[in-house]
Amino acid sequence: MTMMTELPDLSALRDFRPELIALDLDDTLLAHSGMVPHETVEAIARVKDLGVEVVASTGRSFGTTAPVCAAAGITSWAVCSNGAMLASLDPEEIVETLAFDPADLLRAIREHVPEGLYAVEDTDGVFRTNKMFTHSALTEGIREVPFEELLAQPVIRVVVRSDAHMDEGLGHLAEELGLHSVVFGVHDVAWIDIGPQGVSKATMLQRLCDRLGIDPSRTMAIGDSMNDAAMLEWAGMGVLMGHAVPEMHVHADVLTTSEPGYGVADALNALQF
Numbered sequence: 001m002t003m004m005t006e007l008p009d010l011s012a013l014r015d016f017r018p019e020l021i022a023l024d025l026d027d028t029l030l031a032h033s034g035m036v037p038h039e040t041v042e043a044i045a046r047v048k049d050l051g052v053e054v055v056a057s058t059g060r061s062f063g064t065t066a067p068v069c070a071a072a073g074i075t076s077w078a079v080c081s082n083g084a085m086l087a088s089l090d091p092e093e094i095v096e097t098l099a100f101d102p103a104d105l106l107r108a109i110r111e112h113v114p115e116g117l118y119a120v121e122d123t124d125g126v127f128r129t130n131k132m133f134t135h136s137a138l139t140e141g142i143r144e145v146p147f148e149e150l151l152a153q154p155v156i157r158v159v160v161r162s163d164a165h166m167d168e169g170l171g172h173l174a175e176e177l178g179l180h181s182v183v184f185g186v187h188d189v190a191w192i193d194i195g196p197q198g199v200s201k202a203t204m205l206q207r208l209c210d211r212l213g214i215d216p217s218r219t220m221a222i223g224d225s226m227n228d229a230a231m232l233e234w235a236g237m238g239v240l241m242g243h244a245v246p247e248m249h250v251h252a253d254v255l256t257t258s259e260p261g262y263g264v265a266d267a268l269n270a271l272q273f
Helices: 038-049 062-072 103-112 147-151 171-177 201-212 226-234 246-251 262-270
Strands: 020-023 053-057 077-080 085-089 092-097 117-121 127-129 142-144 157-162 181-183 190-194 219-223 237-240
Touching: 020 201, 038 053, 038 062, 038 262, 053 062, 053 201, 062 077, 062 085, 062 092, 077 201, 085 201, 103 117, 103 147, 103 157, 103 171, 117 147, 127 147, 201 219, 201 226, 219 226, 219 262, 226 237, 226 246, 237 246
Parallel strands: 020 053, 020 219, 053 077, 127 142, 219 237
Antiparallel strands: 077 085, 085 092, 117 127, 117 157, 157 190, 181 190
16 A cells, blocks of 8 residues: 555554544655545544544645645644644634744844745734745745734744755754744755744544543554654654654654555554454
8 A cells, every 4th residue: 555665563553442532734644746645545444433533633734725725634623833723613713822922033033134024824724924935834825024014913833834944954943042943844944934933733633522522541643854843742652654764753653654644544443442
């Protein structure tokens, strides 16, 4: 089913009985084609039929998360924006956000990156930016406004992009300013994604478990990248995609197969109820 020639050992999942399973989307649930494989949809339906709560847990905004969830058969909850937002999928509505004042942060970063593109995600999931850009995983629409308007109200995310920092990236900036952030590159463009202090996907998953009365030890999470590290460590069973960089292995309990979508199906099908 997958592209792997050597299958990892998923036997640790055989006797695990999760009550909630959190799935990262990009490069975890979504195959390289951008589609959710049929095998994965079937595996999600199987565990849901057994009474397991299956939720999305992603860096995406709610607007671009909901269609993926619909395609995958995830119908209850989505943790979006790297843990700064909890949304209900039926009906589709934002339930909770963790916001912060971006003004001092934006001013400080702009001193270091004056030519940068800056965007903020508001508590309603809408993005505002000082220079128009597109990135499908963030939002379907974005409004261009003067830089000063980005400072005006609490937000759940700040995004900084700089073509001038393609070689060295912006990770050094995070260290210099002491930022709690997720740092990643997108197609040769230096990109930094900053959320509320101390907030990760694990933060909102814990709050969701509190709502549902689920013990975190009875949870499973599947992810592939550094913004999944806290979630994988928080979960009772952390499952890492096989294509993840070696540095990620210390954060997970089990390594599944490499192909996005199919690796999720392999992990879910290894659960024996």
